[in-house]
Amino acid sequence: MAFNTWILGLFPFNLHVFLVFCVAFLLAHLLMNRLRDFPPSPAGGLPLIGHLLCLGTSPHLKLTEWRGKYGDVYSIRMGMDRAVVLNGYRVIKEALVDCRDVFSSRPDLYLPNAISGCGKDVVFAKWGQAYKERRRFASSVLKTLGMKEGTGSAEDIIRQEASKLCRKISAKDSQPFNVLNDLNNAVSNVVCALVFGQQFGYDDETFRALREGVTQGSTRVSTAQAFNVFPVLRFVPGLNKACKEVLADIKKVEDFIWEQIEEHRQRLDPDNPQDFLDMCLLEVKGHGRVEGLTEENVMYIVLNLFLAGTETTTTTLRWAMLYMIVNPHIQQRVQEELDGVVGKSGHPPTLAQRSRLPYTEAVLMETQRLRNITPLSLPHAAPVDTAFRGYHIPAGTQVIPNLWSAHMDPEFWPDPERFDPGRHLDPEGKLIKNPESFLPFSAGRRMCLGERLAKMELFLFFTAIMQQFSLVLPEGASTPSTDGVFGITLSPQPYTLCAVPR
Numbered sequence: 001m002a003f004n005t006w007i008l009g010l011f012p013f014n015l016h017v018f019l020v021f022c023v024a025f026l027l028a029h030l031l032m033n034r035l036r037d038f039p040p041s042p043a044g045g046l047p048l049i050g051h052l053l054c055l056g057t058s059p060h061l062k063l064t065e066w067r068g069k070y071g072d073v074y075s076i077r078m079g080m081d082r083a084v085v086l087n088g089y090r091v092i093k094e095a096l097v098d099c100r101d102v103f104s105s106r107p108d109l110y111l112p113n114a115i116s117g118c119g120k121d122v123v124f125a126k127w128g129q130a131y132k133e134r135r136r137f138a139s140s141v142l143k144t145l146g147m148k149e150g151t152g153s154a155e156d157i158i159r160q161e162a163s164k165l166c167r168k169i170s171a172k173d174s175q176p177f178n179v180l181n182d183l184n185n186a187v188s189n190v191v192c193a194l195v196f197g198q199q200f201g202y203d204d205e206t207f208r209a210l211r212e213g214v215t216q217g218s219t220r221v222s223t224a225q226a227f228n229v230f231p232v233l234r235f236v237p238g239l240n241k242a243c244k245e246v247l248a249d250i251k252k253v254e255d256f257i258w259e260q261i262e263e264h265r266q267r268l269d270p271d272n273p274q275d276f277l278d279m280c281l282l283e284v285k286g287h288g289r290v291e292g293l294t295e296e297n298v299m300y301i302v303l304n305l306f307l308a309g310t311e312t313t314t315t316t317l318r319w320a321m322l323y324m325i326v327n328p329h330i331q332q333r334v335q336e337e338l339d340g341v342v343g344k345s346g347h348p349p350t351l352a353q354r355s356r357l358p359y360t361e362a363v364l365m366e367t368q369r370l371r372n373i374t375p376l377s378l379p380h381a382a383p384v385d386t387a388f389r390g391y392h393i394p395a396g397t398q399v400i401p402n403l404w405s406a407h408m409d410p411e412f413w414p415d416p417e418r419f420d421p422g423r424h425l426d427p428e429g430k431l432i433k434n435p436e437s438f439l440p441f442s443a444g445r446r447m448c449l450g451e452r453l454a455k456m457e458l459f460l461f462f463t464a465i466m467q468q469f470s471l472v473l474p475e476g477a478s479t480p481s482t483d484g485v486f487g488i489t490l491s492p493q494p495y496t497l498c499a500v501p502r
Contacts, residue, residue, distance in 0.1 A: 037392035039075040050077025060375035060404040079229035083398040087405040089437035096444030104445040107381040107398040110231035121300035137290045157193045161186045162464035176474035176496040197275035217249035222487030315489045320367045349463040358431040362421035368440035373489040375404035412437035469499040
């Protein structure tokens with residue numbers, strides 16, 4: 001009997017099946033070797049979907065709970081892919097700051113790629129020289145706009161919008177209302193002024209369409225995350241409706257930005273740039289040092305500023321106002337500090353007075369700690385095979401920094417669920433700057449591009465409101481919940497308030 005005939009006689013299937021079996025076995029063997037030193041994974045994952053059902057509607061809480069059982073570094077399965085979860089301040093800092101060269105890229109995910117031109121922006125771009133130059137340039141322009149003094153400066157624009165916002169609130173005549181829409185208008189107009197050099201009336205149809213595109217796009221992105229795990233769903237009729245809606249909303253914003261780029265191109269004065277777009281277009285025309293920057297890059301960077309810069313600041317302010325309602329004694333102390341430094345009437349607070357308002361600053365910091373609006377940050381990735389804390393992390397693996405675990409760690413924050421601004425002050429009542437385990441804007445090379453602007457907005461909007469109004473619950477209303485709703489951001493559940501003039 002020939003040798004090959006004898007071998008085939010041992011198997012009830014033909015040679016093709018046998019070869020397929022061998023290839024499958026070899027691939028499985030290679031995969032297991034590749035994951036041999038991979039971080040441990042919780043039990044309970046299901047075929048195809050992994051741990052998605054286990055995470056529930058509050059994944060930041062479940063991931064923090066698993067930290068107690070599986071340690072500061074473990075993995076989960078997101079569909080067929082594996083992701084590494086980083087927990088606690090020390091591990092997150094070690095990865096994003098100390099090992100920043102190997103944890104500063106982004107994973108391949110369908111929706112981020114779709115709304116960034118496959119990384120032509122800043123937020124979702126892969127790590128590399130092109131990203132670094134774009135990031136450095138955008139950061140420099142925002143800093144220039146932020147440091148500009150007088151009329152047209154970032155501070156001047158924010159204070160104008162804060163005054164408009166307070167007039168809108170005053171018109172409510174102490175009646176119950178939801179502050180979301182008014183806050184969103186004000187914050188969006190700040191971005192418009194800095195980027196386009198134009199502020200809109202809140203009832204302007206163009207501005208309303210832009211704001212709705214940003215708001216709806218952000219909301220729908222949070223409900224369409226399944227397309228990141230199962231991108232093939234975008235080809236399935238019926239099931240791909242959410243994906244189409246997201247991309248349609250984003251397309252409206254992109255069209256608006258392209259119109260602004262065209263207008264700015266026509267009236268661009270190289271000797272007198274007025275706003276973010278002007279400075280970017282001068283760079284595109286070769287007046288700067290960012291090699292290869294195109295108008296398409298500019299469009300996607302501006303899109304970043306709208307999608308990231310409006311939702312985040314608006315949501316943080318909503319949380320701050322909610323905590324003032326449920327902690328009236330803290331609200332009173334903020335107002336007493338403001339009265340002593342700024343006064344009850346007249347001009348609203350300025351950035352120059354910020355250092356003299358430590359308790360007010362501590363309230364904003366405690367809001368960001370207790371209800372960090374991006375509790376799982378944006379996903380990172382290692383561009384090359386990486387060894388970290390004794391584990392092997394293959395190139396391209398999604399890495400999730402669980403910022404919630406750092407902000408709710410009893411080691412750094414005793415009784416972490418309690419809203420206590422005093423924990424951000426030293427015994428002399430001075431603000432503790434850069435405290436450990438405080439990462440509201442993440443850390444490392446991917447920390448929030450608009451951090452400086454966001455801090456300015458939070459301070460100037462919040463203090464203007466606190467100076468002029470006392471925030472209270474509507475008569476007979478129950479105390480609103482402080483449990484967050486997990487989506488594109490961690491936002492408060494809808495609530496109404498009354499703003500009583502002081």
